[in-house]
Amino acid sequence: MTVAVSPWAPFRHRAFFWLWLGVVVSSVGLWAQTVGAQWLFVDDPHAATIVTLVQTATTLPMMLLALPAGVLADAFDRRALMFGVQIYFVAVAILLAVLTAAGSMPPALLLTFTFAIGAGQALLSPTWQALITELVPRAELAAATRLDMISVNVARAAGPALAGVVIARWGVPPVFAITAAAAGILTLVLLAWRRPRVNRGEREPFLPALRAGGRYVRHEPVVRRTLVRFAGFLAPACAVWALLPLIASRQLGLGANGYGLLFAALGLGAVAGALGLGRITQHLSSNAVLALAAIAFGLTFGALALTSSLWAAAPLLVVCGFGWTATVSTVISELQLFLPGWVRARAIAIYLMVFLGTQAVFSPVWGQITQHLGLDTAMFAAAALAGLSAIGALTSPVPDNQHLDRSALSYWIPPPVAHEPKPDAGPIVVSIEYQVAPDQEAPFLAAMAAMRRSRLRSGASRWELYRVGEHPDLFTEQFQVPTWREHQLQHDGRLTAEDQAIEDAAFAHIIGTPRTRHLITPVTARNTSSQRSPDYDT
Incomplete structure (x- = not known):
């Protein structure tokens, strides 16, 4: 109602x-x-x-x-x-x-x-x-x-x-x-009509924007299920x-x-x-x-x-x-x-x-x-x-979306990289390491299934979760984004309260703070920024 x-x-x-x-x-x-x-x-x-x-x-x-x-x-x-x-x-x-x-x-x-x-x-x-x-x-x-x-x-x-x-x-x-x-x-x-001026920020290139729209629908089960039923x-x-x-x-x-x-x-x-x-x-x-x-x-x-x-x-x-x-x-x-x-x-x-x-x-x-x-x-x-x-x-029931908050949230801090790539450089691999207690492993893995969907619909083209062989309590999440520009868009404009809730649900099962690394092809570096001290952005 x-x-x-x-x-x-x-x-x-x-x-x-x-x-x-x-x-x-x-x-x-x-x-x-x-x-x-x-x-x-x-x-x-x-x-x-x-x-x-x-x-x-x-x-x-x-x-x-x-x-x-x-x-x-x-x-x-x-x-x-x-x-x-x-x-x-x-x-x-x-x-x-x-x-x-x-x-x-x-x-x-x-x-x-x-x-x-x-x-x-x-x-x-x-x-x-x-x-x-x-x-x-x-x-x-x-x-x-x-x-x-x-x-x-x-x-x-x-x-x-x-x-x-x-x-x-x-x-x-x-x-x-x-x-x-x-x-x-x-x-x-x-x-x-005199339309108020709308600031859209940097315009996405046509083909990457086209692929991003397709990825969102492909990896968002609510939209996909609704369209199939329709x-x-x-x-x-x-x-x-x-x-x-x-x-x-x-x-x-x-x-x-x-x-x-x-x-x-x-x-x-x-x-x-x-x-x-x-x-x-x-x-x-x-x-x-x-x-x-x-x-x-x-x-x-x-x-x-x-x-x-x-x-x-x-x-x-x-x-x-x-x-x-x-x-x-x-x-x-x-x-x-x-x-x-x-x-x-x-x-x-x-x-x-x-x-x-x-x-x-x-x-x-x-x-x-x-x-x-x-x-x-x-x-x-x-x-x-x-x-x-x-x-x-x-x-395939359609959910009630009346009370969802779909406004953009920028809750990731700027990527703490020493050498920032050019906007069209890529692919970029984001690697995040988690420490998980043995008794929290099952709920953590279940929560990471939702994390996968969140990463893919916001711009990632690939996503994997690995256990570190030398340290069984360590897990590494890796997701690949086509370009540096698209990863910046993940930081600023593509995430919502739902994505934040998914991350919070996963982080509730880890020990300490997740550690993030950005894997960048060496030749893509453009400038240096050594003032950013945090080593994680999620």
Whole structure:
């Protein structure tokens, strides 16, 4: 149970409100573009393949570009990055509208343009998600995340509904013009925003920062477990978005307007989920919410396969939308609360890779199942698998991160080296010697397993623990860091209260003070500093 925070509290912060509103408008345009691209070939003999490939072309760039985008978002001014992406969206959407109006838009070119827009989204999404933490206090972060989910789902509802009306009256090209205009609105908001200056310190080189983000997620079991469980729900649940054009046209016999109404029903459920989730989480744990959302989604999507009426399908899609958003909002809220600031954008980028990459991979799978086995079979299979994903509540629970302190701590003293290497020199091996009494050996070794994870997720590329053969009560921990710069970042900016607690737990079982040595290649020395007297830094 958590303390209630008004779902609208983040709107009290002016910058968040206007940026949120601009993101809503821009997202409406992007969703309208997706619907326009799908509907452009809905009557094609190969529509089941084409409309699902549009979804893939939208989301596949996230798998390829989100992590590099997260590196950029952690290193550069996020306002400038978002501004550049919006200018890019305007240019691509205008060109797409002109070529479509001229009748020069075959499927392959349409998928290329859709991929190009998806590439922009890959850069925009982790930048905006990471920026939210700067705009509101931590106590309001979960509420801000749910408001962001509302923006996503308002766009999911309004964009397709708007596209349906426009397509029915004027055709597809004006939809792409709307996409350009909507991106222009957020561009103006970003121009008007005077962001406070943020001191990021020394900028990490691109490739080391990229590897550091990947190492953090690989060696942080909470994040890894959360993402695996999330993908287990997304893989079947994405069928609702991938197959909705076919459900509208083939199962329910609807046109563009009816398709827009179905999308609006999904969006309405999603908005209801985002608004109501704050109250629900006061009484249920995150794991209970995820389990109930998966079961509700599976039951209603399965019932949808038996429906032949728009008015019966709409309320079922409302529940599907609720289940979808309850899952997505819960996962991203827990991650936002758990992730430390130094790697937040990169880890969110990996979350987005899982989120959209899973859809990119499995959307065409559901299209192929539909093509060969029929729409009903695909829907029943997806519904069953989505419901079964609730088992993850027992096998991989998501922890409660509300009260974690994720701020950076600099509790290591400066490295007491006589000859300081150049920043890019490496690898650096840090060797720490511990004396352990025989009766404390078992708990010490157990505590060092957590120490291993702490070292690896904060920047180490290797970690080993050795017993000194000549002195059985002595143990030597060694971890290797790629460069001296990265080891300095461990000292200043990458460690949290959790890492300090892990060290304290291990040190509770040792005798005396651990002794630290830095093993440095001789040719990397740059200058001498003989005034530092301590011989340990942990």
